[in-house]
Amino acid sequence: MNDSLILKNITKHISLNNEEVTYFNSLLKERTVQKKELVLKQQRLCKEIYFVQSGLLRAFYMDVSGKESTIMFAMPDWWITDMYCFINHHPAMLNIEALEDSVVLQLKKDDLDNLYLKIPKFERFFRIMMQNAYTREQLRIIENLSLTAEERYYAFLQKYPLAAERITQKQIASYLGITPEFLSTIKTNKHKK
Known part of the structure; x- marks a missing residue:
């Protein structure tokens, strides 16, 4: 598994020793996704967060009439999931679709919770990631309004x-x-x- 991109992403905020890297890598599952394939489908339980190794993904909401509203795009070196549903163990509100052939690394919610216990500095990494995502979304809302x-x-x-x-x-x-x-x-x- 080519893990250098994800490790560069993580080491922007925390340092890991070899044992921690090995454990973290053991939790990841590499998944190849074909263009137009859904990584996550609305109403299915959202159990993973995804790191984009290559390709391009899109998260979107589809209303009952079939109208799509794109929430975000994710390129290599980006994380993506339906965060509300991932954190709260709810069925997904969003679809996540590959816009081109892509490779993602999946991390299950249960494994993430165990990662926090075994290597607490990962809580710092994901806190920073969540803060950055929240800030981006707040700025997007303000842009949409102004x-x-x-x-x-x-x-x-x-x-x-x-x-x-x-x-x-x-x-x-x-x-x-x-x-x-x-x-x-x-x-x-x-x-x-």
């Missing part, structure tokens, strides 16, 4: 510069909360400037 659709699109391009060309216009529009047609107008106006 920025125009065009400004939100430019903010999206800054946040996901490497993924923007790999994501469909429909998926970007659902992330921005606008129609694909309106996004097309924004993009056309951008090229005219």
Whole structure:
């Protein structure tokens, strides 16, 4: 298992000795996910958090009429799950889909809880990760309330510069909360400037 990317991610915030690395790696399960495959499906119990080794994933909510609202994208070196449901042992509210062939590392909730007990510094790592995620989401909500659709699109391009060309216009529009047609107008106006 190529664990260097995940270890670089973790060692940004905590240091691990060889024994701790070995134990942590023993909890991870590598999973290859095909394009359009769901890693997590709404209403199924959310029991894992995923680290993206390669590829691109999208978390989205689908309402009863089939309308999709994209919550986030996850690229290599990002973590993704339905956090509320993962923490509280609830059925998922979100779907997580591979937008291209991807490889993820899965960590089960029970294994994470045991990891906290065996190597308490992992609580610090995941606390920092949760704080960063909360901050990102709060800023996104403020952007949605205060920025125009065009400004939100430019903010999206800054946040996901490497993924923007790999994501469909429909998926970007659902992330921005606008129609694909309106996004097309924004993009056309951008090229005219």
